[in-house]
Amino acid sequence: MRSGLVVLEVVTGVVILASCSNSTSPNGGGSNTGGHSTTITVSDNTFQPTPDTVAIGSTVTFSWAPNSVSHNVTWDAGPTTPPNSATMSSGAYTTPALDAGTYTYHCTIHVALGMQGTIVVR
Numbered sequence: 171m172r173s174g175l176v177v178l179e180v181v182t183g184v185v186i187l188a189s190c191s192n193s194t195s196p197n198g199g200g201s202n203t204g205g206h207s208t209t210i211t212v213s214d215n216t217f218q219p220t221p222d223t224v225a226i227g228s229t230v231t232f233s234w235a236p237n238s239v240s241h242n243v244t245w246d247a248g249p250t251t252p253p254n255s256a257t258m259s260s261g262a263y264t265t266p267a268l269d270a271g272t273y274t275y276h277c278t279i280h281v282a283l284g285m286q287g288t289i290v291v292r
């Protein structure tokens with residue numbers, strides 16, 4: 171009985187260690203790390219990369235991942251206000267040329283799940 175408890179504690183410790191090492195991959199390589207791309211992938215509940223840093227005057231293309239559910243790109247704030255995308259489950263939406271500053275946007279359907287992003291233009 172007593173030794174059984176000790177074994178359980180050891181096993182639990184190993185599981186916790188394993189999950190820790192999984193969540194801290196090198197260079198912060200998670201699903202929402204920043205980047206420098208004029209293409210942002212729209213997949214279920216995430217925009218990648220975000221924050222995304224691009225050059226002044228860039229257009230950014232949001233590309234829906236295969237088999238995604240319906241999402242949209244709805245702008246919150248920025249130096250200009252690009253048109254919002256349609257709600258769609260495939261295809262792509264390209265912004266007009268972006269001005270210097272920080273744009274924020276979200277998906278109206280999944281914002282409660284953290285589906286939002288930032289584009290830094292400089």
Ligand SMILES: [Cu+2]
Pocket residue numbers: 215240241242277278279280281285
């Ligand atoms: Cu969505």
